Amino acid sequence: MxxxxxxxxxxxxxxxxxxxxxxxxxxxxxxLGAAGGIGQPLALLMKLNPLVSQLALYDIANTPGVAADVxxxxxxxxxxxxxxxxxLGKALEGSDVVIIPAGVPRKxxxxxxxxxNINAGIVKGLCxxxxxxxxxxxxxxxxxxxxxxVPIAAEVFKKAGTYDExxxxxxxxxxxxxxxxxxxxxxxxxxxxVNVPVVGGHAGITILPLFSQATPKANLAEEDIKAxxxxxxxxxxxxxxxxxxxxxxTLSMAYAGAIFADACLKGLNGVPDVVECSFxxxxxxxxxxxxxxxxxxxNGVEEVLGxxxxxxxxxxxxxxxxxxxxxxxxxxxxxxxxx
Ligand SMILES: NC(=O)c1ccc[n+]([C@@H]2O[C@H](COP(=O)([O-])OP(=O)(O)OC[C@H]3O[C@@H](n4cnc5c(N)ncnc54)[C@H](O)[C@@H]3O)[C@@H](O)[C@H]2O)c1
Numbered sequence: 001m002x003x004x005x006x007x008x009x010x011x012x013x014x015x016x017x018x019x020x021x022x023x024x025x026x027x028x029x030x031x032l033g034a035a036g037g038i039g040q041p042l043a044l045l046m047k048l049n050p051l052v053s054q055l056a057l058y059d060i061a062n063t064p065g066v067a068a069d070v071x072x073x074x075x076x077x078x079x080x081x082x083x084x085x086x087x088l089g090k091a092l093e094g095s096d097v098v099i100i101p102a103g104v105p106r107k108x109x110x111x112x113x114x115x116x117n118i119n120a121g122i123v124k125g126l127c128x129x130x131x132x133x134x135x136x137x138x139x140x141x142x143x144x145x146x147x148x149x150v151p152i153a154a155e156v157f158k159k160a161g162t163y164d165e166x167x168x169x170x171x172x173x174x175x176x177x178x179x180x181x182x183x184x185x186x187x188x189x190x191x192x193x194v195n196v197p198v199v200g201g202h203a204g205i206t207i208l209p210l211f212s213q214a215t216p217k218a219n220l221a222e223e224d225i226k227a228x229x230x231x232x233x234x235x236x237x238x239x240x241x242x243x244x245x246x247x248x249x250t251l252s253m254a255y256a257g258a259i260f261a262d263a264c265l266k267g268l269n270g271v272p273d274v275v276e277c278s279f280x281x282x283x284x285x286x287x288x289x290x291x292x293x294x295x296x297x298x299n300g301v302e303e304v305l306g307x308x309x310x311x312x313x314x315x316x317x318x319x320x321x322x323x324x325x326x327x328x329x330x331x332x333x334x335x336x337x338x339x
Pocket of ligand 1: 032033034035036037038039058059060061101102103104105106115119122125126141142143144145146171172173174175202247248249250253
C-alpha cells in the first residue's frame with residue numbers, strides 16, 4: 001500500500017492512502033517522568049505512534065539524553081526534552097495528552113499505598129502545572145497509588161477551576177493486559193483474540209477482573225478462575241519480587257500506557273467505538289471513582305459503561321473491594337485539601 005505523510009497549506013498533516021485522503025490532526029503528547037524505568041520505553045513507544053506529531057519528554061533529570069536518543073527514530077513526531085521545573089511549562093504547553101509515570105516505584109514488601117507520601121506530592125505539583133499550562137489536555141495517571149493519585153489530581157484541578165471529569169484517567173490497562181495474558185494461557189486460546197474487563201481500582205483486591213465476561217468463552221473451573229483472579233491482582237508484586245529491589249513493572253507498563261494513550265488519541269481524533277478500562281469519576285457504584293469500561297471520544301470520556309452481569313464470585317469481590325477503595329480515594333482527597 002502506498003502511504004506517505006505531507007503537510008497541507010494549513011499546516012495539518014495529511015495521510016494519503018492510494019486515492020483516499022484522510023487528515024490526521026497534529027497531536028502533542030507529553031510524558032512526565034520520561035527518564036524513568038517506565039518513562040523511557042513509553043517515550044519510545046509513543047515515538048512509534050503515527051498519531052503523535054510532537055512528543056515532549058519531561059523529567060527532573062536526564063531527559064536531554066533520552067530525548068536525543070529517541071529523536072533519531074525515523075517516525076513522524078518531533079521530540080523535545082525538558083529538564084527541571086523551570087522547563088515544565090514549555091513541556092506542557094499545547095499538549096493534547098499528558099502521561100504521568102513520575103514518582104518512585106515499589107520495592108519488595110511494599111504496597112502501592114506505601115508510595116503515597118512521596119508520589120502524592122509529586123503528582124500534586126505536576127497537576128498544578130497541567131492546570132496552568134494545558135488545562136484541556138487528557139491526563140493519563142500512571143503514578144501509584146492510582147486509587148489515590150487520581151482523586152488528588154481531581155482536587156488540584158477543582159481548586160484551579162479547570163476540572164473536567166471527562167479528561168482524567170487512572171491507567172489500569174496493565175491489569176487488563178495481565179488478565180488477558182493469564183487467561184489465554186489457562187484457557188489455551190489465542191491471546192490476540194482475548195478480551196477481559198477489569199474493574200474496581202488498581203491495587204491488590206481492588207483489582208477485579210471479570211473472567212465471567214472473558215471472550216473467547218472457555219468454561220474454566222471455579223478454582224481456575226480464583227487462581228487467575230489472584231494472579232491478576234498480584235501481577236505487580238510478582239514483578240516487584242522478581243526484580244528484587246530494582247523496581248516494579250516498567251516494560252509491560254510502558255506497553256500498557258502506550259495502548260491507553262493510543263486509545264485516547266484515537267478518541268480525540270473521532271475514531272468510533274474506542275473502549276478501554278480506566279479508573280475515572282464514576283456513578284457505576286456508590287464510589288466517586290471506579291475503574292470500568294469507558295468509551296473514549298473527542299472530549300475524553302464519552303460514556304462510562306456499566307459492569308454487566310457478574311458471577312457470584314465477582315459480586316463478592318466487588319463488595320469486598322469497596323471499603324479499601326473508598327479509603328484510598330478519601331486519603332487522596334484529604335491530602336490534596338490539607339497540604
Ligand atoms: N499504573 C500502573 O499500572 C503502574 C505500573 C507500574 C508502575 N507504576 C508507577 O509508576 C511510577 C514510576 O515507576 P518507574 O518504575 O518508572 O520509576 P522510576 O523511579 O524508574 O522513574 C520515575 C521517574 O520519575 C522522575 N520524577 C521524580 N519526581 C519527578 C517530578 N517531580 N517530575 C517529573 N519527574 C519526576 C524520576 O526522576 C524518574 O526518572 C511509580 O509510581 C510506580 O509505582 C504504575
